[in-house]
Each structure stands twice: as structure tokens, then as C-alpha cells.
Amino acid sequence: MPRTSRRVLGAFAASAVAVLALSACSSSAGGDASSGGDVTLSYAIWDENQKPAMEEIAAAFEKENPNVTIDIQVTPYKEYFTKLQTAATGGSAADVFWMNGPNFQLYAANGQLAPLDDAGVDAADYPEGLIDLYTYDGKLYGAPKDFDTVAVWYNKELFDAAGVAYPSAGWTWDDFTAAAAALTDPATGQYGVAASQYGQENFYDSIAQAGGEVISADGTKTGYDSPEALEGIELWTDLIAAGSSPTAQQMTDTNPEDMFLSGKVAMFQNGSWAAIAYGGNADIADKVDVAPLPAGPEGNQSVIHGVGNVANAKSAHLAEAKAFAAFASGEQAAKIQAETGTVIPAFDGTQDAWVDALPQYDLQVYIDALDTAVPYPVSTNTSAWTSIESEVLSQVWSGAVTPKAGLKDLAEKMQAALDAEQK
Numbered sequence: 001m002p003r004t005s006r007r008v009l010g011a012f013a014a015s016a017v018a019v020l021a022l023s024a025c026s027s028s029a030g031g032d033a034s035s036g037g038d039v040t041l042s043y044a045i046w047d048e049n050q051k052p053a054m055e056e057i058a059a060a061f062e063k064e065n066p067n068v069t070i071d072i073q074v075t076p077y078k079e080y081f082t083k084l085q086t087a088a089t090g091g092s093a094a095d096v097f098w099m100n101g102p103n104f105q106l107y108a109a110n111g112q113l114a115p116l117d118d119a120g121v122d123a124a125d126y127p128e129g130l131i132d133l134y135t136y137d138g139k140l141y142g143a144p145k146d147f148d149t150v151a152v153w154y155n156k157e158l159f160d161a162a163g164v165a166y167p168s169a170g171w172t173w174d175d176f177t178a179a180a181a182a183l184t185d186p187a188t189g190q191y192g193v194a195a196s197q198y199g200q201e202n203f204y205d206s207i208a209q210a211g212g213e214v215i216s217a218d219g220t221k222t223g224y225d226s227p228e229a230l231e232g233i234e235l236w237t238d239l240i241a242a243g244s245s246p247t248a249q250q251m252t253d254t255n256p257e258d259m260f261l262s263g264k265v266a267m268f269q270n271g272s273w274a275a276i277a278y279g280g281n282a283d284i285a286d287k288v289d290v291a292p293l294p295a296g297p298e299g300n301q302s303v304i305h306g307v308g309n310v311a312n313a314k315s316a317h318l319a320e321a322k323a324f325a326a327f328a329s330g331e332q333a334a335k336i337q338a339e340t341g342t343v344i345p346a347f348d349g350t351q352d353a354w355v356d357a358l359p360q361y362d363l364q365v366y367i368d369a370l371d372t373a374v375p376y377p378v379s380t381n382t383s384a385w386t387s388i389e390s391e392v393l394s395q396v397w398s399g400a401v402t403p404k405a406g407l408k409d410l411a412e413k414m415q416a417a418l419d420a421e422q423k
Helices: 016-026 048-064 077-090 101-109 128-133 156-162 173-182 199-209 227-241 248-253 256-261 274-279 318-327 331-339 351-357 364-372 382-398 403-421
Strands: 039-045 068-074 096-099 150-155 191-193 265-271 288-291 308-311
Touching: 039 048, 039 318, 048 068, 048 318, 048 331, 068 318, 096 101, 096 318, 101 308, 101 382, 150 156, 150 199, 150 364, 156 265, 173 191, 173 227, 173 265, 199 227, 199 265, 199 382, 227 382, 227 403, 248 382, 256 265, 288 364, 308 318, 331 351, 351 364, 382 403
Parallel strands: 039 068, 039 096, 191 265
Antiparallel strands: 096 308, 150 265, 150 288
16 A cells, blocks of 8 residues: 555656546547446456455355456556556556555546446445545545555564563654664664655654644645654654664665564554465564554554545446446455455444454554544645655655755655646
8 A cells, every 4th residue: 555655656657647638538438338248357456465355255246246257367566557557548457446546536537437426335334535535526436445554563572582562552752762772783683663765654654643744635735844744754764863773775675574574673664454464474473463653743643545446437348347346345345355354444344353353463453543544645646746755755765865955855846746737
């Protein structure tokens, strides 16, 4: 949701703006009325873990609409937006597909998405921040499907063996770093935490916890030139320097989440999407639990983000596509997602069932994180500056440049990219 973050950062290049603009002008629009006959709608998603719930949602829609068949297409996240860009350019994108915040404005601005204001989506049923995320030029183009916040997963066996108390509400950065040190054992290759270069799961949160921001609320100014941003970054680089985390190279050679799953890392910050995956992993399901993020100088803020269901404006079955996009984010679909423990549904009043679906974990911490959550940082063409962010911060994480020098460079380059968006 690499998300920066694995889950929510698309693979767009800056040149996609021109490509999508061209395709928006050259493609013919889909019809606005139902075809009246049998219809097959393609539905593109990126998470295999969520496919069973999406199949159940599709079946519920098909029951209410016997002439419609939903064909679910799963593409791994790392290829999803590259494939979508190519399909959208060629006029062959799915009828309905998942969208995320970083890529949304680019597609909406270039006529790739159909407005859903007339599809029965009531903005009052969803968190305001998610409605705002999927609104462009006064129109709602994405029906919020779910939301995710961030918390700390920890290995209880490793904590018990080291005699370290489990993390709990009210713990701080100091508690976090002290626990990481106590849980590190160089002799066995065990580390206290994986200080990975992940945005949503790690440094976007800590920057907010220090009182800073990645980008201004209007998406026009970088926040990387502040002392608060530096403090948020140094939380992670200091953990690597202290030996409490694997090095950047080690986390490049081996996925840091795999280190956590194999018992080589005691703590791993992750989004709420991890719950169903960990609960279904026989190797670690009974060994782990989840706790709130540690609090920095300004609190324990988590970044909030959410997937939206969108309808392809060029769909040959636009009426049905819009209807399914709305249904797949509606109350019935939300209950299916919640009761299966798949993700936290965005539809208000359905979140408790998600918490109850996996009672062995303290999943309420993800819901409680809403109280202090901050929006995922986006702009009109988010990928134009996140590519810079990734390149510069990789040098910081590796130790090739200091955090202070790296953030100065990043702030200058990011601001130039944002200024270019406004021209």
C-alpha cells in the first residue's frame, strides 16, 4: 500500500503524463447506457491474498445482476501500474480496477476514469480523507474500498527469550530503540528491527511523529528541508548505524519482511494488510502480535491510505462498470472484506468485524491509529518526485551520504519537480 511504500507507490515514469494525455485525447469514449444483454466485466486487482474476498463480492454482485459476469484479473503490485499504463494507453484497461492515491490524480486528470457521483456512492459513508483522496476537480472518481494504517508487528518468542517486555500503548522512540538493541544478537545474526527504506510503513510515519511533513497539504511544497524531517529519517539510519537493524545492503539482498518471517528480525512495522497474511502463515501465525507505533516528539502518527475502486471511462459497458465499482465499495462488500479479515473496509460502521475476524491479534491498534493519522503524501504527479526520493534516500540508507546532506539534496530536487507540475 511500497509502498517509498511498496503498496501504494506506482511504477510510473514522468513521461507517463504525456502518454496518458495523448491517449485521453485519442481514445473513443465508452457508452453511458447498459448494453441490455450478457456482459463480462474485467476487474483488475493486485493482491492475491484479497482474491477470495473479491470473488465473494463479485458473486454477490452477479446474484443481483444475473446478466453480468465479473472476471477478476490479478497482477502483482510491482507490475500492476506498468501494465495498467500500457493498457490505458492502448485502450484495453480493465472495466473496473483498483487505484491508489499516488497515481489517482494522473489518471483522473487525463480522462481515464469515469465519475461515480451518479453511481450511488454516498460520501458520508466513508472517511472524509479518503473521499478527498479520490476527488478531482470537484468530482468523485474513486469509491473508497478500504483503508490502511501502520503498526508494529513483533515476535513474542524473541522478546521472551531476550527478557524484553512486549511493546504497548504509550511506548516511545526511546523505548523502541532500547528494545531493538536488547533484541539484537550479532552471534546468531538476529536483529531487533528492520529499518527498511519504506515510506508508508517507516519514515513517512516518523517524519510526522517528529512534527514534520513529506509534502504540504496542497501538494506544492517539499517538507524534506525541515529539521523535523531530518529527525524522522535519522530514527532509522541511527538504528542501522547502531547495528540494531540489518544494513541497507543486507535488506537489498534479502527482503526485510522475509527476515521477520524467518525469525531473524524481532520487530517489523507494517500496514494493516499484513494481518491476514501473517494469520495465514503457519510458521509465524502463533508467534507474533501487533502493537501501536512508538511515539516521537509529536505523537505516534500513522500514515493513512486506502485503495479505491474506479471505473474505466473507456469501458464498453460503462453503466455496469460504474455500478460494480460502487457495489465493490458498498456496505455488503465491506462486510465481506471485514468478516474474512482481508482488509479494513472503508465503509463506516463495518470495521469492528475486521478486528473480530482475527481475535488472536490486537488489531484494534490499527483502528485506534485513525485518531492521529496523517494523509499519505501525494501531488498531481507523485511518481515524478518519489523516484527522486527513492534514489537519494538509498544513498542515505547505505551511508554513502549523511542524512543531512541527503535531505538537502532531496528537498532541492523534489521542489524542482513540484514546481514543474505547476507550470
